Amino acid sequence: MTVHPANQDIRHHWSAEEVRALFELPFHELLYRAHTLHRRYFDPAQVQVSTLLSIKTGGCPEDCKYCPQSAHFNTEVKASKLMQVEAVLKEARAAKEAGAGRFCMGAAWREPKERDMPTLTAMIEGVKALGLETCMTLGMLTDDQAHTLKEAGLDYYNHNLDTSEAYYEEIITTRTYRDRLDTLSRVRDAGMKVCCGGIVGMGEGRDDRAGMLATLANLPEHPESVPINLLVQVEGTPLEGTEPLDELEFVRTIAVARILMPASYVRLSAGRESMSESTQALCFFAGANSIFYGEKLLTTPNPQENKDRALLAKLGMEFESTPSPTLPLKGEGGERREREGVCVMPSL
DSSP: OOOOOOOTTOOSOOOHHHHHHHHTSOHHHHHHHHHHHHTTTSOTTEEEEEEEEEEEOSOBSOOOTTOTTBTTSOOSOOOOOOOOHHHHHHHHHHHHHTTOSEEEEEEOOSSOOGGGHHHHHHHHHHHHHTTOEEEEEOSOOOHHHHHHHHHHTOOEEEOOOBSOTTTGGGTOOSSOHHHHHHHHHHHHHHTOEEEOOEEEOSSOOHHHHHHHHHHHHTSSSOOSEEEEEEOOOOTTSTTTTOOOOOHHHHHHHHHHHHHHSTTSEEEEOTTGGGSOHHHHHHHHHHTOOEEEOSSEETTEEOOOHHHHHHHHHHHTOEEOSSOOOSSOOSSSSSSOEEETTEEEOOOO
């Protein structure tokens, strides 16, 4: 069947002024634009679900000021060794039974060591064999490591920018912004999909939120997944006590991300535990269509699975069973229709 080609919605040349102007639109106008665009690419009633497991916790040499896993800060998180493959696969089976379509594995490293690569590839192969999409976040990668992960079957690699380039050194000093962009390039060159977003509520200004999103939107290819995290303040980290971000400003950030990257999944990530149902509902209307599912995100709390199901039921939404192609749907009506042989609703 005929599929619409990519169109003028997809841009890679956003100026800082254009992005700032989006943030400054009246709230209802911004959400209208974001939701209208969202429906061209996705079923607005479906949410993609991922589960995140910490496969190696704590002891990280990086000094990210938001992170309780950093060895630089005195938190309750203790360093642990890399998990065994079978223990990871047990968690992956449980995630699939609970409804997850993607299984994400995170290690608190600056970069993986070569001695760990065989274990990591075995994890990827085992999770893939369960019928789940695979994602890892392991820090920086060499070209060879990126290709090894791809050959093992890794679908996505997560490597967040965290914030704008201008604000970056206020948050992290042990690696540069260029380091992060270089890793993203290596992931792309290896043929993997990119999961890349950031954290808001770290004391940055609106210009920094706009700058981070503009950097993502101006990459040669938009990240297929864009996680937007709301800072979870952890005792013992330097950002403990930071003034919380206004929830409507968070919704604005989601809406702008949707407009800039209309064919990407925009994920509500860390911070949902503290959000009201109304705020999450606004985020879904503004274009968020992916969540992490489960009671913990690495080391921070996340809404319980039954709480998420109850909220989606209230909103008349459901978990996505089949990943949606990232091309526009035919038309913008409310009827069901097919795209590349997959029956979907009008719509990341």
